[in-house]
Amino acid sequence: MEQRTVVRCAEGHLFSTSTFPLQNLGPGRLGPGRLVRCPRCGRLRSSVPADVQELSGGQLARAMRLEAAEFLA
Numbered sequence: 215m216e217q218r219t220v221v222r223c224a225e226g227h228l229f230s231t232s233t234f235p236l237q238n239l240g241p242g243r244l245g246p247g248r249l250v251r252c253p254r255c256g257r258l259r260s261s262v263p264a265d266v267q268e269l270s271g272g273q274l275a276r277a278m279r280l281e282a283a284e285f286l287a
């Protein structure tokens with residue numbers, strides 16, 4: 215099964231992506247995030263991996279249906 219990462223944009227929108235380079239982001243290195251085109255904003259936003267432990271099932275399900283395809287930086 216495809217591994218997807220749930221991410222949160224600077225505006226607080228949750229979505230998912232299969233291309234987030236998580237391997238470069240250890241738990242202590244969430245830093246400034248990555249520029250992703252948020253499917254909710256329709257704009258490039260600095261986004262960080264969301265803590266899925268803190269999301270409800272509904273939030274998680276919605277995020278999984280919203281997939282960002284475009285990645286810069």
Ligand SMILES: [Zn+2]
Nearest residue numbers: 223227252255
């Ligand atoms: Zn957004």
